[in-house]
Amino acid sequence: MRFGVLGPLMVWADDGRPLAVAETKVRALLADLLIHAPRPVPAEILIEDLWGDEPPRNAAAVLQARVSQLRGALGDRGLVVRRAGGYQVVVEWLDAAQFERLAAAARAASELTARADLLDEALGLWRGPVLEGLDFAVPYAARLEELRLALIEERAEVRLALGRAVELGALVEAHPFRERLLALHLRALDRAGRRHEALTAFDGFRVRLAEELGVDPGPELRELHLAMVRQEPARTNLPAPLTRLVGRDGAVRRVGDLLGRARLVTLAGPGGVGKTRLALAAANGLAHSAPDGVWLVELAAARTAADLTRSISATLGIRDDIPLTDALRDKRTLLLLDNCEQVIDDVAELARTLLGAAPGLRILATSRQPLGLPGEARFDVEPLSEPAAVELFAERAAVEPGDLVAEICRRLDCLPLALELAAPRVRALGLEELARRLDDRFATLSPEIRGLPARQRTLRAVIDWSWELLSEAERTALRRLSIFAGGCTLEAAEAVGVGAEELARLADRSLVVVGAGPRYLLLQSIGAYAREKLADSGEESRIRDLHHAYFVGLAVRAEPEVRGARQREWLARLDAEAADFGLVHDARLADALAWYRHLRGRLVEARDALAASGGDRAWLAGMSTALGEPPDTVATGGVRASWFAVHVRWAYGDFAANLRRIEQVLERARQEGDAWTRAAALATRSHLAMALGDLAASRADGEHALAAFTELGDRWGQLEAADSLAMLAEIGGDYDQAAKLREEGLEHAEELGLWPAVAFRLAALGRVALLTGDLGRARTLHERAVQLATRQSYRSALEFSEVGLGMVARRQGRLDEAETRLRRWLSWLDDVKGLAGTAFLLAELGFVAEQRGDAATATRLQLQGLAAAEATADPRAVALAKEGLAGARSLAGETEEATRLLAEAQALRASVGAPLPPGERGDVNRILARLDAHRHPEGERRRKSAGA
Incomplete structure (x- = not known):
């Protein structure tokens, strides 16, 4: 579990999900414990921090209650422990601790790039002000904030040393008297060719310092100012950007690094991806390393080698009678050659000549294809990441980011130019209408943006330019x-x-x-x-x-x-x-992909494709059943499709009839020499034998199926066969073996991306946890299974998982929740003729009524459940129904009848080697205690009196 204080208080589960700690005082308690971690915090300090001068009556008890709430919010994982006179939180990972570790590592790093990366990682942990609004956290927050500012300054130093761009303007405004920060800001402006801005910023600082504090700038700032005054103006023609560059900080840094190692770097990418803007940002950051200038040469209008030479000479101010090789021979210059693609061969030849003649020259080119020269470093400019695209679009369109903005960005490939073209349309169309009209993106994005070259004013023009080449x-x-x-x-x-x-x-x-x-x-x-x-x-x-x-x-x-x-x-x-x-709408394809789509949980897609193309009726019937649609009959088709149609409904209807159907499939598979279907049918028959109480036959089929699937190399088949063996271990009381097999199956299913199998196995692991009394883990596993089954539209997996949550709720005393979760599946099970599930649900609902003290309802439900259980011919189901009915009878005072029913249930369980699980013993123990109270009322009164 991970904790965050570098911003609003956050808790993340092991899988990255945020966990809610909702109550204000509980959040404050956690924050206080984290601030002091790993040291314990005395109770009196916690009380003072949480309530100040107005502690509650019986403050120690109230604090203890808050601690209990916190433990519950953290999943009762033993992370909040009692220590001599106070409490301690066991912290597995805390962002503030990680921040300080990274800071120390950065300061110890001898290599500048490594130091920059560590500083980026450390500062990237910050999400906002530390624990804002908590008075007791102010000193802690102030210390971390000071360290953050120091690291920002250190990162700026490193970035400047590496020739990278640095932007500190907003931070300088927030901390106007921090001289080191201002000095770095002035150096960054100067190196980017913005010396006038740097000098103006220094003058403003000097005046403010005199007026507000009555002092002069320190010696470092004065020396820096003097050095800037004495230098020549920066030599560059790079235009100042009109808008902020979004989402390209890492790319700017990598391009700068490439230009430190290679003298020719080409930014390649599709039209509209932002090559020019990235090149300008990278070149701006390298002004200090090119004392003879950083020059942008726009080549979009060039058509010949002569055009190319004239453009460069004109930009550099070189007379046309002086060869470029002579003019650049002794210069340390960076040329930015923009839009090379339409004269790519001429640019390549000229670049080869110039780089050979001028050892101090570096060339940064943008093109829709590389120049193809030896020593060229190619940097592929990709579309923005989705978060960066959303940020750019939201900023340009002046809207709040959200799902619809993200959809628009995805449909526009996260291309910066397309986003820039689309953003102005929001004012006239709104987000929803803009998204709808993107089906005809070229018409929708046809209005021009002023200030762009003609080839970039519409999305169609951008692609036309590439097509013509x-x-x-x-x-x-x-x-x-x-x-x-x-x-x-x-x-x-x-x-x-x-x-x-x-x-x-x-x-x-x-x-x-x-x-x-x-x-x-x-x-x-x-x-x-x-x-x-x-x-x-x-x-x-x-x-x-x-x-x-x-x-x-x-x-x-x-x-x-x-x-x-x-x-x-x-x-x-x-x-x-x-x-x-x-x-592709074709029955051959629909049939061939049916099993694949089932494995991937794309059941609706499979059903619709089969229905639309006239695919195998057995595949179609099976997919409909898996989606929870009750089939009228079991359709027949190809042998594998016929197996599938029986497999997905083995737990519904008449078990004996289903067994006959799977026997028919097994015989067909043998006759056709289909080893896979034979193994699959054995696995299904293993489930049916278990449901009918023939555990020995179930084990034999399961083991044979596992061996066959192992030989075939089918991982799905192996985990399906192992599932029967896990259930048999569970029935026999070997919960360690059951859990081991379930966990192995879950691992295989996740590895292969078999999401329906994952959902079932999560819920099955939850059942093992429930049977062993670990209700917290059982709830977590069933909740995960519900989420996954819902996404897959897999009704049987969803039913199994939801019922598991109902079982957990009943055992934790949340009877209303239990009844709601259990009852919603009764009608569906009735539709699909799921007698085994119906019997189980009626038993559980009967126990709910019994725990409420409603003998009449409990009796009615348990009698209905007993009838359904007897129809399944499963001794375990009948045993559970008899235990439930015993509870109802005991509530009505029918002690002899209840005792008889419990004895019959015990005998049934023994007959098939299925002992009462520890997790189910609570029901029987409750019934036995009630029977004992009926037989010995005086003892019961004495116990109640003693308890009072």
Whole structure:
């Protein structure tokens, strides 16, 4: 568990989820304990800090109650402990402690880059003012704030030493008399070519210091001011930015680092990604290291080598009769060559010549493709991260960030130019209408932004510029690639007539993004543009047919692979193709992907695809059942689909009939030589044998299925077969073995991303925790299972998990919650003929009524439950129903009947080797105590009197 005080008080669970500590005094208590951690805090200090001069009556008891609340909020994990005269919090991780550790490590680091990284990490932990509003925390907060300011100053020193940009203006305004901070600010302005601003800032500081404090600036500031006055003006033509650069701090730093190691750095990326703005920011930060100037040369209008030479000479003020090589030979200059793509060969040749002649020259180029020279360092400028894109759009559009803003940013590929073009439209359209109109993004983003080059004033113009630079073969390839909804592999690209050479050239021109695999993707805006070109080309129908044929073939090839030793590899491959599979409506594809979609929890997608394409009826029936839709009959189809239709409903309806159906599937699998389906049918039969009380047969089938799946290499099958063995261990009272098997299954399911299996196994682990009396862990596990099952729309997993929460609530005395959670599933179980589940729910609801003292309701529910249990033929279910009925009878004073029922239940459990679990013994113990009280009323009165 992690704690945060560098901002509002925060608590995070092990999986990163924030935990709520809602009550004000409890939050203050936790804050006080964290401030002093790892030392214990005396109770009297806690009382004084929490209540000041107005402590409550019986303050020690009230404090103890607050401690109990805090323990509950932290999950009763033993993190708040009593120590001699006070309390202590056991801190696994505290952001303030980590902040101080990183500060110490940074100060000890000898290498500047490492020190900068450590300082960035330390300062990145801050979320706001420390524990604002808590008076007792003021000294603690002041110490940390002073350390934060010192580290900011140290980071600025390091960044300046590394030639990186530094922005301290806002901090100087907040701390106007901090001279070291001001000195760093002045140095940063001067190095960025903003000496006039630096001198003005010094003059303002000097006047303010004299007027408010009656003193002069210190010697360091005076010497810095004098040095700036004596220097020549900075040599640069870089324009001052009109807006703040968002989300690029790390990129600016990395580009600066590259220019420290390489003399030619090219920023490559698609149009509108922000190459020029990033280059300007990086160049600004390097002004100090280029004493002969940092010069921007705009090449968008250049068309020939002569244009290129004239542009550079004019920018540098060199006469046209002086060769550039002579003018730059002895200079330490940084040239920023912007928009090189349309004269890429000429730029490459000139760069080679100049770098060879002028050893002090460095070139920073922006282009939609690299120059391709030896020694060139390529930096791929990518779209903004989603948080940075949201920040940029919200700032430019003057709106609050939120889900709709994030959706707009995603649909615009988080491209800075697209966001800049979209933001002004919010005033006229509003966010919702803007999002809706992005289906036609080129029309929506057509209004021009003044001050931009013509090629960047609309989104279409940006992409037109790239399109015009392509060869005919590259244009053909780009429009064909637009047929893919989720990117493609080389194999898929070749299937629609795009070769490796064209892919490589488009990637070099930043029109195709190369991902892991490799996988080739188009940004959404480029894809939309290319699809328009495909529609105009006359070949769209043919390309769509090729796409359809390829993905049907891929699905058919994948079907056996997701059941074998290469399961993990093929699941990942199919995941990557999910968007394109969704475009293909074909029964062959729907059938082939049915099992994959089930494993991934995409049940609605599977059902709808099967229904729309006329796929195998057994697959369709099985998916409908998994979604909680009661099937009229068990449909038959292919052997695997037929197995699936029985497997997902084995717990519903007539167990004996389901057993007959699975026997039929097993025989078909044997006849067809289908080893996988035979193993799967054995696993299902193991569940059914257990439900019918034949534990020996269940174990035999489970072990055979596990061996078969292990031989086949199917991890899903292994965890499914092991699930039966875990349940048998649970029934036999071996809870350690049950937990071990469940945890191994959960690990395998999470590793493969089998989310329905994960949900079931989380809930199953919760059941083990419940049976062993660990109710806190049981609740946590069932809650996680509910969240996951809800996301998957998996009704049976959701029912199993919700019922588990109801069981926990009943055992913790929250009877209203228990009844609500349990009762909501009765009608659904009745619809799907889930007799076993119905019997169990009625028993639990009967116990709720009994614990409330309602004998009549308890009797009615338990009698209904007993009838349902007897219909299942499961001795364990009948035993539970008899125990429940015994409770109802004992409440009505029918001691002999209740005693008889308990004895019958015990005999039934013994007959199948299923002892009463510790977690269920509480019900029987309560009933036995009530029976004892009926038999010995005098003893009961004496006990009550003694307790009083």
